[in-house]
Structures are given as structure tokens and as C-alpha cells.
Amino acid sequence: MAGGRFRELLKKYGKVALGVHFSVSAASITGLYIAIKNNVDVESLFHKVGMSGVSTKEEDQKLQPPSTETLDGFVTEERPSSENQPPTVQKKNRTAELAATSGGALALAVLCNKALFPIRVPITIALTPPIARFLARRRILKNNV
Numbered sequence: 001m002a003g004g005r006f007r008e009l010l011k012k013y014g015k016v017a018l019g020v021h022f023s024v025s026a027a028s029i030t031g032l033y034i035a036i037k038n039n040v041d042v043e044s045l046f047h048k049v050g051m052s053g054v055s056t057k058e059e060d061q062k063l064q065p066p067s068t069e070t071l072d073g074f075v076t077e078e079r080p081s082s083e084n085q086p087p088t089v090q091k092k093n094r095t096a097e098l099a100a101t102s103g104g105a106l107a108l109a110v111l112c113n114k115a116l117f118p119i120r121v122p123i124t125i126a127l128t129p130p131i132a133r134f135l136a137r138r139r140i141l142k143n144n145v
Contacts, residue, residue, distance in 0.1 A: 005121075006121050008125065013129070013132050016128060016141065017124065017128045024123050026072050028116060028120060029106075032108075032113060040113055042108075046115065065079055
């Protein structure tokens with residue numbers, strides 16, 4: 001699997017593989033942080049890709065009143081405002097809620113980054129050999145790759 005290939009890559013390329021992996025991780029965290037700060041619903045994006053998000057739908061249904069998800073990733077829910085008035089419909093973003101309650105957008109970006117590990121490893125495996133060859137050609141890397 002990818003885990004074994006990643007270990008082989010670390011043995012063969014060493015510091016270059018670590019540098020590439022940390023660079024890919026930093027780019028991933030930065031992109032996720034910017035997306036979360038701009039109220040992109042990352043959880044719905046994970047569901048569209050087929051990855052599990054931060055919580056399951058069953059947990060959401062137990063904790064929250066009935067709601068419907070719109071195409072733009074926002075959730076609308078009906079709440080009664082008082083006994084005499086009809087219920088009001090509020091639009092909320094689940095990711096924005098999590099970012100506010102779980103310690104901020106950076107913590108949520110790091111958690112999403114952890115979920116994307118199976119995607120980052122093949123990217124690292126694909127990028128490391130060309131970067132190592134480039135560094136060897138420029139004589140920045142002393143090992144002959």
C-alpha cells in the first residue's frame with residue numbers, strides 16, 4: 001500500500017522526501033485554513049468526495065432540530081420564534097459553527113489535513129523523485145539520485 005511505498009521513499013530520498021511531504025502538508029493546511037475562514041463548507045465537500053466528515057448524520061440529527069441542506073452547502077433549519085409567530089428559517093454553515101466552537105479555523109484545518117493523509121501520500125510519492133533529480137542537477141543535493 002501507500003504506507004510501505006512511503007517508507008521506501010523515506011529510505012531512498014531521506015531529507016528530500018520529508019521536505020516534500022512537509023511542504024505538501026503546509027500547502028494543504030494553508031488551503032484548508034483559507035477555505036474555512038471564507039466559510040466554505042468543507043464537511044459537505046468531504047461528503048461529495050466520499051470521505052467521512054467531522055461528524056455523522058446520525059449524530060447531527062440527535063443533537064439538532066430538523067433541517068435541510070441546500071446545494072450551496074448551507075443548512076436551513078426552522079425554529080419557532082414564539083408561540084404567536086410562525087417559525088423562522090435560518091441559514092447556517094456547519095463548518096463555520098465548528099470553527100467557532102472547536103478552537104478556531106486553524107484547528108479545524110489541521111483536522112481536515114489529517115483526514116486528507118491518504119491523498120497527500122501519493123502526491124508526495126509522485127513529487128519526490130523529480131524534485132530530488134532537480135536538486136541533484138543544481139548540485140544542491142550531494143547524493144546521486
